[in-house]
Amino acid sequence: MISADARRAGFNGVALGRTQVYGAVADAVCIQSPRHRPPSAWCDCGFYCFHSLDDARDLACDPQYQHCVLLEIAASGRYVRYELGLRYARQTVRSVRLGRCGCGRAATALADGGPGVVGWRRLHPVCGLCAGPRPVLTPEAFGVLVGQVPVRTDEAVDDPAAAVFSPLAGIGTDVDDASLVPLLSAEVALLQARLDQLQSRLEQLTHRSE
Template sequence: MSRRLPEERPTEPPTGYKIAHPVLSQDGTRAGFIGVSLGAALPYGVLDEAACVYGRRHRAPHRRCDCGFHCVHARQDAEALLCTAEHRRAALLEVTVLGAYIRFERGFRYARQRVRTMFSGPCACGAPGAVLADAGWGRPGWCALESVCARCAGARRSLARATFARLAGEGLTVRSVPVAMAAAYDVPELVAEAALLQARLDWFQTQLARIQRRPRG
């Protein structure tokens, strides 16, 4: 006989973190998100209910299925996912877990959610992000967006963060969080990296000088 997991009855809805791509509807009247895993084909709103991605009729989250929204407990775990190449242009979301949920060691799988805050990162060029612009891909009826500076946005379709929040509705807050890869190193590590690069440059200059001094003919 299988044992039932203990039921939780929290006084307040749990908070979790996840990453997703902001999206804008084709007609420009709605904003939402596209996930990065199982539900990547189904855009969702700020306040939304999960459905089984396999088309089954059970309610999410089902114990014998992978359906439902997913998030992790710790913000740093979600931020770590942004380091991978395929997720570099995604945004960090802070969500409220609503309805039935299944708790795991590192996160939740759950029925409903409210996205409270979206944190958008810097532009790919390293400058602070100023707007959300067309990322060059999407889903039928939805255009994916990415955080870019004004220069890199160019003539692409773009909108201000405040406009995205208004179109998304439900009290969504959008914040800019510049994330520089160099911040992961402290000053001594940066000095060591610079010294190593200088040593390599000196070596190449020495080799080049030897080649130029060789007699020709």
């Protein structure tokens, strides 16, 4: 998340914590009852973490969490165990990992996406192609705004041992012309939009210098 004045960055919970935006160091708050301190055994409040990175990556495939980033954290304070990890009171974000853009390519930046909450805009990880002419925030800039936290691409995105996906155009003979038409049309529309944008920018600039 980025604040309305673009001077601060933070994180938004994925489940119960959806209404909260928190910083790199944060204490869990319970939205159900102010009378106990998270994590209460009688409630499901508190920060949650997985012990295994693979479990976190698995969850990120769920459509609900598709645009999430992975946070590597240090948990502290009171905690309780649950099946896959811990539920705990206080966390410090050690690093942020960007996964894939919605198109499947590695995300390389953050752009506006989805509904924000009062005072905060929502950012989604995107690749350069899908960002197109939209303004983006670099991972480094986000890391500075959130309090000097390293932000990088998750290594699972370009794991050399994993199956390699290539653009369809590179496969050549295996692709029939009929299936190439919508793909090429989409590429042309994208280029056209970018060209229109550059054209109007050029016009503005030449107009100004006249």
